[in-house]
Amino acid sequence: MSCKPKALPEPKPMGYFRxxxxxxxxxxxxxxxxxxxxxxVFAQTDIKKQKDNTLxxxxxxxxxxxxxxxxxxxxxxxxxxxxLMISEDKMVKFHYQKADDVxxxxxxxxxxxxxxxxxxxxGKEVATPFQFWLTDSIHRFVRATLYFDETPNNxxxxxxxxxxxxxxxxxxxxxxxx
Numbered sequence: 001m002s003c004k005p006k007a008l009p010e011p012k013p014m015g016y017f018r019x020x021x022x023x024x025x026x027x028x029x030x031x032x033x034x035x036x037x038x039x040x041v042f043a044q045t046d047i048k049k050q051k052d053n054t055l056x057x058x059x060x061x062x063x064x065x066x067x068x069x070x071x072x073x074x075x076x077x078x079x080x081x082x083x084l085m086i087s088e089d090k091m092v093k094f095h096y097q098k099a100d101d102v103x104x105x106x107x108x109x110x111x112x113x114x115x116x117x118x119x120x121x122x123g124k125e126v127a128t129p130f131q132f133w134l135t136d137s138i139h140r141f142v143r144a145t146l147y148f149d150e151t152p153n154n155x156x157x158x159x160x161x162x163x164x165x166x167x168x169x170x171x172x173x174x175x176x177x178x
Contacts (some may be wrong), residue, residue, distance in 0.1 A: 067147050104118075107134065115137055
């Protein structure tokens with residue numbers, strides 16, 4: 001028996017589980033969609049055509065419990081393109097109530113006939129921390145949003161958000177209209 005008094009339990013500091021993320025590895029994708037791109041080898045692709053000819057694509061990351069969800073619209077005229085762009089702006093503004101900050105980046109590549117915008121939405125409880133849209137300004141409009149299969153706690157998810165944002169930016173940088 002020891003003469004030392006028993007140590008009282010000490011509270012452990014607040015922390016999060018360590019998330020080991022794989023190295024970024026990409027592969028070219030040329031699907032039935034009107035564009036090609038490079039995506040992560042860790043993403044699983046699912047494409048569905050809707051009755052109105054809108055195309056839905058999901059890049060699922062099962063190990064990270066996350067997905068990038070795409071919608072591809074046909075642009076009928078300049079007014080329909082304007083409405084799609086306004087709709088995207090409204091979708092981002094919806095997150096303002098939970099967001100601490102929103103950072104926009106413009107995509108402007110006339111050589112590739114590619115224009116668009118990325119939105120990085122910061123905040124602990126923001127449901128979709130990264131979104132973007134791309135257009136050729138004449139025929140097509142693609143929007144994508146990052147979702148998690150968990151209740152948002154972006155403090156603990158930050159390494160995963162950053163990892164998936166890098167994948168999304170790589171996809172944008174390799175994006176080509178057919």
